[in-house]
Amino acid sequence: MSKNICTIIAKNYISFARTLCSSFLEHHPDGKCYVLIIDEFEGYIDASEENFEIIRIDELGIPRLPEFCFKYNVTELATATKPYLLKYLFASVNMDNILYLDPDILVTHSLDKLYEALEKTDIILTPHLDRDYPDDGLLPNDGHIMLSGIYNLGFIGVRKCENVNNFLVWWQHKLYDKCVVDHSAGYFVDQKFIDLAMVLFREITVIYDTGYNVAYWNIHSRNIRKENDIWMCNNDLLYFYHFSNYKPEKNVLSGHQNRFSLENLPALHELFLVYTELLQLNGYDVSAKQWPYGYGKYSNRKTIHEIERINFRKIVPSGTVVNPFNLESHPVYLRKAIFKAKIWRKARSLIYNLMVKIKPNK
Known part of the structure; x- marks a missing residue:
């Protein structure tokens, strides 16, 4: 059974993609990684030197591509291309299934169980929560989850079948014009639509194992520790950690929460230090801070606000x-x-x- 992952970045996020793919290949040496780079990277990245296959946005067949790239900011564009990337990979590469992982994820153990799950179901997801937040007045709270969606789309697994093809076509249609952060209208990029997908499509399985997609939004119900050089979560393995909204120069768990600090979570702090070192080894200090976003300016070099x-x-x-x-x-x-x-x-x-x-x- 093939083991494939994909992710999406703007070129300044290349250190995150390198770190993700290296961590995945460490546990799946025969696996393959695909990275969609949404902006132009000529002169910045040499594809022949990377341990993943690079896909360009103009390969995806998105209608009226310049309009698509202009109307969305970098976060919206990266998330709007997700169903297009998944559909493209199924059409152009011989694979039975694939996992999408956000670039700011570190794989810490084999993901075999996820691939095995895709032999029995069509789509796999992870929820933001498996335990309610305490009524402590701190963030995040249930309102944040209600606004952003029940499921976190930093991870999704799909297998090649008619049901998934129909789902991806539906998702493409929704995201072509509505992949925005507009809470008043009920939209939160690609993520909120999956609440609807749960009732519109069949063969969707929720992964409740607490070792997958651990992040600031569920750390209140996760005990991260290291045993014999193996990362653990609660009473089992930690499979991957999602460093969402993490900025190494600030060294805080996330700017979206104030319930915990890394200083009070020593094992998790160690994991963050490991991750920071990997990012720096993979070029973070240059790419993240100096490389421009390809769709950030007009042709006359004026900034697009x-x-x-x-x-x-x-x-x-x-x-x-x-x-x-x-x-x-x-x-x-x-x-x-x-x-x-x-x-x-x-x-x-x-x-x-x-x-x-x-x-x-x-």
């Missing part, structure tokens, strides 16, 4: 602008909207700075 992407999504009919990265090709009404957005952004900044200056000392 988030509000401009939002305006484009909201007011420009799909297919109207062939190359949104060329400002001259934007319709007049879009340029006016962008101009107003810039004025409003500057006004908000000015108001905020004035309020800070006149804020009374306590």
Whole structure:
């Protein structure tokens, strides 16, 4: 049975992809890794020197690709391409199944059980929680999970079959225009749609083993420790840890939680130190801090601001602008909207700075 994983990055995340793939191959030396790089990496990455196969975004067959890359920020774009990548791999590579893992994951043990699960079911997922949060007023809380989705899509396993093909086509359709962070509208990138998929598709299995997809959102119910050089979680093995929102230079568990600190979790702190060292060995200090995002600027080198992407999504009919990265090709009404957005952004900044200056000392 083939052992394959895939992940998605912008080029500045290459150290994360290298670390993920090396950790996977350590436990699956005959396995294969596929990395989708969503922006241009020529001159930054030599594909022949990597231990994974690189896939370019223009290989995925995404309709109106420049529009797709412009209307989403880097996080939205990376998550929106997920079903396209999975469908592409099934169509172009001879494989029966594949695991998707976010690039900021470290594999700490064999994932054989997951591949075995895919012999009996079509889709495997892990939930954010297996135990409720305490009522301690700290973060994250159940509201965070209700907003972001029951399942964490930093991991998904799928096998090649008609049911999965139908699921991926459905997911592609949803994510083409709606892969956004818009809690008021009920959207949270690719993830929230899986709550719907659970009732729209069959043969989906939830993996409840606490050793998979351990992260800041479930660490309140996980006991991480090391026994005889083997990473453990609760009463069993730790299979992979998800370092979501971790920034090595800050050395905190996550900016999205305040319930725990690494200093109070010595075994987990050791795992974070190991991971940080691996990232640095794989080029983190150069790639993460110095390499630019390929879709961050217009063709005239001006920065694309988030509000401009939002305006484009909201007011420009799909297919109207062939190359949104060329400002001259934007319709007049879009340029006016962008101009107003810039004025409003500057006004908000000015108001905020004035309020800070006149804020009374306590």
